[in-house]
Amino acid sequence: MKILFINACREEGSRTKTLADRVLSRMSGEITEVALNKEKITPVFDDVLSMRDRLIEQGRLDDEMFGYARQFADADEIVIAAPFWDLSFPSALKAYFEVINVVGITFSYSTDGTPVGHCRAKRLIYVSSAGGYTGEDAFGFGYVRALCESLYSIKNTVRFCAEGLDIDGADVDEILKREIKKIDNYFDSEVI
Numbered sequence: 633m634k635i636l637f638i639n640a641c642r643e644e645g646s647r648t649k650t651l652a653d654r655v656l657s658r659m660s661g662e663i664t665e666v667a668l669n670k671e672k673i674t675p676v677f678d679d680v681l682s683m684r685d686r687l688i689e690q691g692r693l694d695d696e697m698f699g700y701a702r703q704f705a706d707a708d709e710i711v712i713a714a715p716f717w718d719l720s721f722p723s724a725l726k727a728y729f730e731v732i733n734v735v736g737i738t739f740s741y742s743t744d745g746t747p748v749g750h751c752r753a754k755r756l757i758y759v760s761s762a763g764g765y766t767g768e769d770a771f772g773f774g775y776v777r778a779l780c781e782s783l784y785s786i787k788n789t790v791r792f793c794a795e796g797l798d799i800d801g802a803d804v805d806e807i808l809k810r811e812i813k814k815i816d817n818y819f820d821s822e823v824i
């Protein structure tokens with residue numbers, strides 16, 4: 633079982649990462665981490681887009697440029713950890729999505745123009761934490777869920793998010809403990 637862990641957290645003291653570690657500890661398989669703070673993936677600027685279009689046209693999907701996309705498509709399980717930033721998530725994660733959204737690898741278009749996903753994963757778990765309250769339709773997760781449903785054909789998206797952590801007087805440990813309990817309950821009731 634190949635678990636792909638896409639980590640958009642700060643390297644030190646991240647509450648989101650604490651929750652993600654709990655999720656990963658409840659899963660079995662070989663974990664490969666893409667640490668976005670280290671990878672420093674650049675957005676898809678014009679020159680990159682031109683090269684990528686040329687490679688796709690030539691059918692060279694095995695080019696190293698598409699390594700992240702192939703890795704994503706090939707994962708059995710996907711876990712994303714991303715703090716709630718500016719009503720969504722860090723732009724490093726958006727840059728990652730730009731790089732993996734490659735026609736012919738993670739998805740393609742059917743003859744009527746509907747996207748069809750080519751991703752092996754059946755489930756994506758999205759882990760986050762927020763200073764305030766995100767609401768049910770939090771942009772960050774909503775966007776990731778839309779990508780899963782519309783492009784990747786990953787039907788099952790699950791979200792864990794500890795909220796209200798930066799509110800004056802918040803009991804951070806207690807909030808995190810509650811979210812960890814939710815994570816444990818989810819995995820305890822999982823039908824394998």
Ligand SMILES: Cc1cc2nc3c(=O)[nH]c(=O)nc-3n(C[C@H](O)[C@H](O)[C@H](O)COP(=O)(O)O)c2cc1C
Pocket residue numbers: 641642645646647648649715716717718719720761762763764765766797798
């Ligand atoms: C750049 C930045 C933007 C943020 N934007 C928001 C926001 O829009 N709404 C919110 O509730 N909290 C926001 N926060 C607070 C974080 O969501 C909160 O501190 C979160 O727990 C950080 O996760 P971490 O401990 O894993 O780094 C922001 C924090 C940073 C650093």
